[in-house]
Amino acid sequence: MKLSPSSLLASLTFFAALHLQAASKPALTPSDLVSEALQKNPEVRFYEAEINAARGGRKSAGQLSNPEFSATYGGMAIVSQVDGMAWSATISQTFDFPGRMSLRKAIADRDIELAQLGLLQFKSQLANEVRARAGDVILLRRKEDAARSVRERLEALVAVLVQRDSGSVSALLERRILEASLLNSDRILTDASKAVREASAALAVLCGRSPDDQVRLGGAVTSFPEAPDLENLKQQAARTNFDLQQKRLNVAKQGLKVDLTKSERWGNITFGPYMAGQTAGNTQIEAGFVFSIPLPLWNKNKGNVEAEQARTQQAEALLKATLRDLERDLAVERAAYLAELDALSRWRPESEGQFSDAARQADEHFRLGAVPAATYVEMQRGYLDAIDSLIESRRNAWRHRMAVERLTGAPLSGGSVTPQLTTR
Secondary structure (H helix, E strand, O other), X not given: OOOOHHHHHHXXXXXXXXXXXXXXXXXXXXXXXXXXXXXXXHHHHHHHHHHHHHHHHHHHHOOOOXXXXXXXXXXXXXXXXXXXXXXXXXXXXXXXXXOHXXXXXXXXXXXXXXXXXXXXXXXXXXXXXXXXXXHHHHHHHHHHHHHHHHHHHHHHHHHHXXXXXOOOHHHHXXXXXXXXHHHHHHHHHHHHHHXXXXXXXXXXXXXXXXXXXXXXXXXXXXXXXXXXXXXXXXXXXXXXXXXXXHHHHHHHHHHHHHHHHHHHHHOOEEEEEEEEEEOOOOOEEEEEEEEEOOXXXXXXXXXXXXXXXXXXXXXXXXXXXXXXXXXHHHXXXXXXXXXXXXXXXXXXXXXXXXXXXXXXXHHHHHXXXXXXXXXXXXXXXXXXXXXXXXXXXXXXXXXXXXXXHHHHOOOOOOOOXXXXXXOO
16 A cells, blocks of 8 residues: 555654654663562562561560459358358469460561562562563564664665666566565564564563553663583572572471470460458458469370471472472573573674675665675575574573573673674
């Protein structure tokens, strides 16, 4: 469909306005986006509230139960004596068996640690996801730019050939070859643009923005340091992996629950003063102290103790399974990361620029008649394929690097060991 001059002018004005609007926004670094995401993400409030709830449980674990007051009132009759009343009153306080309150406090402290660890884990994973999305957006935009440059060259060249139409069969065939390549480049550009929009929307939502907000990223986002050996990664993960830390805390918490359940077979201790009196015949007043404790003769709480011991075994089994899965995932992700680094190492720093220059030179020489249409089209296709291979290798390496950092709970350090993308 051919656009009218007025429609073409309106479209150009619209895209120019969008470009100026995006360019006017300050460029953001991944650290800026991480800070923004942590500030705006609503799930952070959930984990903070979980910590407050755990702290409330800690206060409850350290409080004594309220004292109890009981009283009786009634009549009393003694043969050959004047009838009178009888009464008694008791104030009793229930105390935990020695050591039980400290166990409850220790369990509540573990709950607080688990809630705090959950918040740290969420923040770490959110930061990791933001950095992963930011790198993906940068790389996909590079692919989109390359596809757009090829399409613009083809479109301009087809327009020139239409004006130069000599009516010859060879000119017509060349034009058809270029038009077919233009349609194919349209498809490539559309797919690249859709991928950029999808990645940009995901990144914007993570940062608490509107999905259609265009985030302008500045600086080199993706870099690929050398991966430590697998044993070092395992040792790092054993210290800082959040799942492992949570499983260890659960094992420690279950051990405390077993001790608490064992102590509960003795029940609670009740102690307090009492007074009693009666006025039948004469007045009598009695005072003293009340003390009671259940005797674990029949119910020794064995069932609950065995249940908590079984849960402890489950927690220990989960810890071992988590460690096993972690070591497996680390080995897989590290091997995949090293494979992508090996592929990227074969790219010379100047290769990307050379392919781009070759695509432009093919366009210039085709216009001069020095290059046939088949060579021109093959060069444009080869440029897109090479850039696509480079970008996909970097995307895969970036994804595996983020996975390794997520598994270890710590970033990889060191300079990039692969050529950086050019800023051409």
